[in-house]
Amino acid sequence: MKTCCDMRGYLTFLVLRLISKKPMSGEDIRQEIERRKGTKPSPGTVYPVLKGLHESEFIREISDGGKEKKYALTQKGKKELVVATKKFVAMFCDMQDDFTKRR
Amino acid sequence: MKTCCDMRGYLTFLVLRLISKKPMSGEDIRQEIERRKGTKPSPGTVYPVLKGLHESEFIREISDGGKEKKYALTQKGKKELVVATKKFVAMFCDMQDDFTKRR
């Protein structure tokens, strides 16, 4: 038993959520995850996820002119987020307290 | 992009949580997940997880005499659950609303 709580399978979901708050670049996302998790995910982890979300038309590029490429949710992406969140909550439905307590 | 929200990596965590509520058997767990998720995980999914948790001494068998083998959390398992839950909440820290709203 290594660690009983890595990100497998939920990274895509997490990225979708992060971008829904405000447009973010790949680097932004890596930093935010580092803040939350303690370790910074590899570029080879984040960019393929971004690519997949883009190909699925869940996110779109926002060129801010600079070298950083920000992404924002599309309409399709917003719908997907709602669906995915619903599934997520259904799966961990008994965790309200764990979230609300620490606040 | 298949499904952006499977259980990879969190199944162990989920099982630990389920067992923490009340002692459960492998079959109990499969049924509860079916209730939450809609699809019933394969035996080959659940039992190895149980085996791993047992080998890590996070859970212990409770022989109720019958053929069903219930599992309960050990002290070590309870500590692990606290730690894992903390990590989980840190990762999805902005989801309080999604949990509390639907209630």
Add this chain to the structure above:
DNA sequence: GGTTTACTATCGGATACCCGATACGGGTGG
């Protein structure tokens, strides 16, 4: 006793996830 049923358990294989290394490209500063 023998058959059926339900749960436990394991094994092989496929998958997709994530990482590390590496390359590319555009600003920036000397």
Add this chain to the structure above:
DNA sequence: CCACCCGTATCGGGTATCCGATAGTAAACC
């Protein structure tokens, strides 16, 4: 102009995860 940084991007590989199939086992019922 050139060297350096920093963010983007891809590729190959290792690995944990999950599934389907199959076998084992023990109670339950006739």
